[in-house]
Amino acid sequence: MNDNTIIEMSGINKQFPLVKAIDDGKFDLRAGEIHSLIGENGAGKSTMMKILYGVYAPDSGDIRVGDSHYKTMDTKKAIELGIGMVHQEFMLAEGLTVLENIILGSEPKKGSRIDFAKAREKVETYSRDYGLEIDLNKKVIDIPVGEAQRVEIIKTLYRGAKILILDEPTAVLTPQETVNLFKILNALKEDGKSVVFISHKLNEVMEISDRITVMRHGKYIDTANKEDVSIPQLAQMMVGRKVFLGAEKRSHEITDTVLSVKDIYVPSEREHSKIRGISLNIHKGEILGIAGIDGNGQKELAEAVSGLRKVERGAVVLNGKEIQNMNPQKIRMAGLSYIPEDRNVRGMNKSFSIKENLVADCFYKKPYSSRGVLNRKKIDNYAADVIKKYDIRPADTDICIANLSGGNAQKVICAREIDGDFDVLIAAQPTRGVDIGSIEVIRKILTETRDKGKAVLLISADLDEILALSDRIAVIYEGRITGVLKADEATDIKLGLLMTGEEIYEKE
Ligand SMILES: Nc1ncnc2c1ncn2[C@@H]1O[C@H](COP(=O)(O)OP(=O)(O)O)[C@@H](O)[C@H]1O
Ligand SMILES: [Mg+2]
Numbered sequence: 001m002n003d004n005t006i007i008e009m010s011g012i013n014k015q016f017p018l019v020k021a022i023d024d025g026k027f028d029l030r031a032g033e034i035h036s037l038i039g040e041n042g043a044g045k046s047t048m049m050k051i052l053y054g055v056y057a058p059d060s061g062d063i064r065v066g067d068s069h070y071k072t073m074d075t076k077k078a079i080e081l082g083i084g085m086v087h088q089e090f091m092l093a094e095g096l097t098v099l100e101n102i103i104l105g106s107e108p109k110k111g112s113r114i115d116f117a118k119a120r121e122k123v124e125t126y127s128r129d130y131g132l133e134i135d136l137n138k139k140v141i142d143i144p145v146g147e148a149q150r151v152e153i154i155k156t157l158y159r160g161a162k163i164l165i166l167d168e169p170t171a172v173l174t175p176q177e178t179v180n181l182f183k184i185l186n187a188l189k190e191d192g193k194s195v196v197f198i199s200h201k202l203n204e205v206m207e208i209s210d211r212i213t214v215m216r217h218g219k220y221i222d223t224a225n226k227e228d229v230s231i232p233q234l235a236q237m238m239v240g241r242k243v244f245l246g247a248e249k250r251s252h253e254i255t256d257t258v259l260s261v262k263d264i265y266v267p268s269e270r271e272h273s274k275i276r277g278i279s280l281n282i283h284k285g286e287i288l289g290i291a292g293i294d295g296n297g298q299k300e301l302a303e304a305v306s307g308l309r310k311v312e313r314g315a316v317v318l319n320g321k322e323i324q325n326m327n328p329q330k331i332r333m334a335g336l337s338y339i340p341e342d343r344n345v346r347g348m349n350k351s352f353s354i355k356e357n358l359v360a361d362c363f364y365k366k367p368y369s370s371r372g373v374l375n376r377k378k379i380d381n382y383a384a385d386v387i388k389k390y391d392i393r394p395a396d397t398d399i400c401i402a403n404l405s406g407g408n409a410q411k412v413i414c415a416r417e418i419d420g421d422f423d424v425l426i427a428a429q430p431t432r433g434v435d436i437g438s439i440e441v442i443r444k445i446l447t448e449t450r451d452k453g454k455a456v457l458l459i460s461a462d463l464d465e466i467l468a469l470s471d472r473i474a475v476i477y478e479g480r481i482t483g484v485l486k487a488d489e490a491t492d493i494k495l496g497l498l499m500t501g502e503e504i505y506e507k508e
Helices: 045-053 075-080 098-103 116-130 145-158 175-190 202-208 231-239 298-305 328-333 343-347 354-358 376-389 406-418 436-451 463-469 492-499 502-507
Strands: 005-015 020-030 034-038 060-065 068-070 083-086 163-167 194-199 211-216 219-225 257-266 275-283 287-291 313-318 336-339 424-428 455-460 472-477 480-486
Touching: 005 045, 020 034, 020 045, 020 194, 020 211, 034 045, 034 175, 034 202, 045 060, 045 075, 045 083, 045 163, 045 194, 075 083, 083 145, 098 116, 098 145, 116 145, 116 175, 145 163, 145 175, 175 194, 175 202, 175 492, 194 202, 202 231, 211 231, 219 231, 231 436, 257 298, 257 455, 275 298, 275 313, 275 455, 275 480, 287 436, 287 463, 287 492, 298 424, 298 455, 328 336, 336 406, 343 406, 354 376, 354 406, 376 406, 406 424, 406 436, 424 436, 436 455, 436 463, 455 463, 463 492, 472 492, 480 492
Parallel strands: 020 219, 034 194, 034 211, 083 163, 163 194, 287 455, 287 472, 336 424, 424 455
Antiparallel strands: 005 020, 005 060, 060 068, 211 219, 257 275, 257 313, 472 480
16 A cells, blocks of 8 residues: 555445445545546446445445544544545535535534634635635525535535545536636645545546546456556446447538528427527538537427427428428428437337337338238347347347336437438437447447438537537537537537637627
8 A cells, every 4th residue: 555545445345225336345545636436327436435425334344544444434424534525416505605505514603603704714715725716695596506516615625624525526517617626626636635536537537637446337446547547448447348439530521411400499398489590501421419518408409300399480401391390200201310318208118128119110111010910020030130239238129128227228219210211310418327338339320320321410418429429519508509610620628618608708
């Protein structure tokens, strides 16, 4: 062990009713380092850190903090030992002010009263020292998530944290906010504090970490110095095999327009015009990525084009034919395929098997039926082929789709949507909540679709995904397109500016 090691967890085991979340886990932390803990969804990252913070008791194992050994921690003890954790779900009281939230439970008293002036002074020193900008007087409900996160961080510092655990802190941030967070983390490190940074975004991990620990299926895989590893190596350690998440970009001539969206206005449940005048052209053989923070009209755009939502003004033209406000089935027949964002609601029938879901749109047609009689053999063979081709697990055509993991269910839907006759594929958040192995398969499906000369409209809140796959990128903000960039001109900073609407305000 390094002399600077302040925490050492070893031989940690934790069984939940259905899964062994941690299987002989280990982790160590040094003073003044930023240590990333990475792994796929479900790898056990949060559980491991919740054991350190005392949220869960491990079944066995040793936790050493300084010179003391513990079988289990409890949160109170952890805080006394200088450990603080910012959970994935923030735990602030929305109705209280920022200052009230920070001091909640450890209020400084003057007699029997809370000494707000003293509290404020102390909190302001943290803001200053580490660049944590917050407005103490605002109610938490009125501040943006990036600020709520800073409040959570100050809250741990206020309780004396020297060790900060941040569970997927950048999941909710824009690129600019992430840059800001990284400045804060570096300032904390300069001050000798230690940070555990949980993430599965490898480019961020490579930017911020001193060391990186990889977990897979609850097991410890390895710990490396940042200098000694590359992103492909880390991805391989996370998944257990080689993975390729990018795409061969092609600098092709953009020719035939297949889909045109012309100045459309679309309402949402809450707003009369959620989409306010969007125009886009999508061409054969290209992936047009729609980048943007969730909730800026992406869902409404996909639904308007696919006929699930009313278009109030403007036109949608597919293969030269106006399709706005036609029924979804007709639009499908006109050449549109759609991988929906809320796949549990629209994408699949949860009481059907893999095979039934695969042929849900075409079982009544040849080759799966003739003269009203199902050809079961054809359907079985087709389903077996798909399962093999896309590595769908478990490999059983008759298993109910509800029993599949999110990634495997999504592969079934993607396979169905790209099979058959269509010219435009809309893929809305196709890899959200999906494991890396499945992400790789789904991205391959999208690029193969493009390479066959089809047009793909890729809507994703994941900028890395947009950058990895798109030939052109349009940014959506508050129901408008703030810019369209060629893939080779786009950087995450440029996109980030467009995503927060800065660019349009500068022009206006
Ligand atoms: N409170 C819990 N009860 C039961 N199972 C849980 C609980 N928390 C996590 N798990 C399971 O333990 C495994 C590891 O989860 P988690 O530590 O949250 O993974 P990660 O943070 O790496 O995504 C997952 O299979 C998850 O479903
Ligand atoms: Mg987690």
